[in-house]
Amino acid sequence: MIFRRLLLHPQRLSNSSIFYRRFLTDVNLVKNLSSPSKDYDALIIVATELDQIKEYVHNSVTKDLQKFSQLNKKFNKELTLMINDNVPGKRLIYTPTGKIHRDYDDVRRFTDAASAGMKKALSLGAKAPLIASFGSKQYQQAHLVSLLSALDTTYVPLQVREDKPEKKNKVERLGVFIGQPSLDNNYNEKLINYARAIEMGRVVARDIGGADPERMAPPRVAEYVQDLFNKSSDVKINIIKDKNEFENNFPLFAAVNRAANNIDRHQGRLIFLEYQGQGEIDSTLLLVGKGVTYDTGGLDIKTGGAMTSMSYDKCGAANVAGFFKILSELKPKQFKAIGVMAVARNNCGEESYATDEILKSRAGVRIRVGNTDAEGRLVIADPLCYMKELAVKEVNPQLFTMATLTGHVVRSYGDNYTAVMDNGPARANRIAQKLQTLGEEIGDPFEISTIRREDFDFINDKSEVTDLLQCNRRPSNATDRGHQYPAAFLARASGLDKHGCDSEKPLNYTHLDIAGSAGKLPNMPTARPIPALCQMFIADRVL
Template identity: 40%
Template sequence: MAFAQLHCVESLTQAKENEQTDALIVMGPFDRVEDTELSEAIRAAQQSDQRVGKETLLLLQTDVPGNRLVVAPTGPLNRDYDDVRQIFDAAAKAAKIAQDAGARHPVLMLNAVDTQDERYQQAYLAAYLGFCQALYQPLEAREAHGEDEIEPTKAVTLVGALNADWAMAVEAGKRVARDLAGTEPERMAPPRFAEYCRQAFAHTPVKVTVIDDYQQLQHEYPLAAAVGRASIEVERHRPCVIRLEYKGANPERTVMFAGKGIVYDTGGADLKVGGHMAGMSRDKGGAAAVAGFVKTVAEVQPDNINVIAEIAAVRNSIGSDAFVADEIITGHSGKRVRIGNTDAEGRLAMADLLSHLREEAAASEVPCDLYTVATLTGHAALSKGPYSALVPNGAARKAQVAQQLFEQGEVFGDPAEISWSRREDFDFVKGRTLCDDLLSSNNGPSATTARGHQFPMAFLVGVSGLDAHGIDSDKPLNYVHVDIAGSGVEGGDWQHGKPTAAPVTMLAGHYLRK
């Protein structure tokens, strides 16, 4: 798995000593230029082209690597709404221009960026990650054409103070997340999703366990098994649960994840129509992000945390054996769930994972944080735009887990917004009769349902048994639901947009920061 390897130096002079460097990319606001030699060159260029410093441009410039100078403006960085993503975006635009121009080992340098400003403390990391995001090519393309052919840039040098190993660990995780999220439904059908995980974690401290026996799934993960029921007759589509475990040497906390891995979502019996099925191979973005974060953990190998992740890799197929609305299915926790809409399958796939993790967390002597991560609702995309939605329970709210994630997301350029769960959300999912304990959803689109991305969190709390671990209990457990329906792909284009790997960077910044 190749991506641009990072080398960090203290000065441009040191960067130029490496004869392989072949372009210089300068990012930042260009109302002033800090390097004297470059300032003279840029001022001269501006006299003949007023776009210089306003648009990302390639200039011919002697005395820089490869005689290629890419000026990548961020615009102002001192306004109320400016943030480090502007550096990420500038690096992404410049990376493509430099590579298309023939550069294979460019140098990245910031101009007039105050890295002492809290907003830009991770500016160097953002520059590297933006560079890698732009040059990433999908897994199927790499397999068809060869990595060397379509990802020719193998190295990048950064002028600045950044731990290169840490930065590459984050990028390694993001690359796994992009591969898993963005790959088409046959190449990343459940068994092949599991095989990719086995390969990604081979020769690492992460233990990979795959449960693919359908009778065992029915017994231990009955709600996920129901979602995958119509796929059983097609061997290559059969569901599985993938468990990833990392143990730190001296753990102070265990972080647990349930990831939604719907490898293709037809909507099931509540079939998606009118062209709304296109892009549903990306409905595994939550599971992809979970696996990506674990990959970063495997690279960093922290001593102070354990990480346990369970992923439901399931295809929500349509067929004669498909589960349907009105069915009542008993989950792992013993809660009876009336199905409200088969297109609200992601919460069902994660429900039993979360129930298993809840049992482990309740028995643990080490404090635990629990998460569900999913491309769950159109409502999250509509209400939060390109930001991940964080919905904490009472214990996580009291411990300020979501607030801390929010702050790290701002600093690391992987931003989120917080939504609070309310009593109306829990009322919404209450069973309506003595036959059922919970209703999985209403039968309308989440985007037109009031509190459409908050009430699923209440369902997950109830169906997993976490309602017995609220702030009123003897054993409160921190839990945050993370909906990445708005943040999971660039531009919100679920059919063609490049996966962003949200919220891998935010989680790494919170739990693995170096």
């Protein structure tokens, strides 16, 4: 069992990486808006219309905003900034959602409004803003969405925190007012704690995913993760770095890692995480994340500036670490999770794996390499096989892979959507549909794709020598079904195809292609779809 072998690393991160844990303990519920508070220095109101706020704010606030609305015909479409003596810091920011009932509107109207309000407050110099969310009956999670959006604007990149300590924080505290009564007196407190934990996880994901390829080279990813969970009794961690173990137990991963293995600071790591909540386990999540810290394309090298943003090719693994950070904070009961961060660098050099090379996977499947720039599926296929071996012994297992895998998914769905694909058992249980519904509610949207017989036909190698073709010679975005057939490859290469609907032990497996939704330079990673995964596996256990 891999978790028996714990390899420790002596190096630790600087205290600047701990900052967010401190700040995020100072997000507090405010129960009264009618008088100014000395604890805060700006009031941000997120609402769909002025009538929502009347009974909660000082009457001068409503009166001033109503007067201004008569002078500005775009009042309900754009942010309003005013001076008012009866709000914290005299800074009043009204940020409307605009219309929310049209066919194409969704809960992200609240994301946009909260983000705009927070950015304005920060630009004015506010260090302790108070955000007031008034939600909507149509969008049940609007308060949570607004709060997550507000927290998102406070993120400071890891390398800024480390290199420029004077800029390590944007805010000192955040107040939250929720303008909606709750039957549970403690619900709003629990909601804030839940949002705070999600943001802690997103900070981890952005730190790892967004740092440059040297700051988050594989060994340093391992150091960061170990530092993160070093004092946690809830998350077990094991790090494999031995070349022989890669070659014997994770040969596809070893092939990609080969060119980087001679450079100490680029050597690959497999990072295993495990969480087990209190009580009798009723559900198990097994999560594999692609963590290619930099993708040169290998011998099929990327040209024409196509390497830009390839340091974000590690966002799948970064999200795995982020999700486990959330588990360590919220400690959901009767829930178990096992994660693998497959962290490697796809270098180009004399030791690189090559097109036409024949590899044998952990599952015993013989694979012909078609393109070294399709390294991601090789990096995660063997860890997925390992997880499959664990899953058959777990309670109610659900397997996921999460990867910035194809350009085709961006061409198909654009930059803002995660593609979700189920195998047969997962499709029968409507996992993709459930995830899409939950994501829609929280502003973390998905598009559902289907793995079909043509995808399995495509990866069948036409020679007598091997079983599978890893990839064709064309880019995925120029290939029919360019993001669906890699999911079929993962199922075949890992042996999960032996656990379909027709098997004695069917296993739910869902692949998430986050190449579009993960983000790209110059913006920071989005840490999606962490919020949707939290809604699916954690929310009902802690709210």
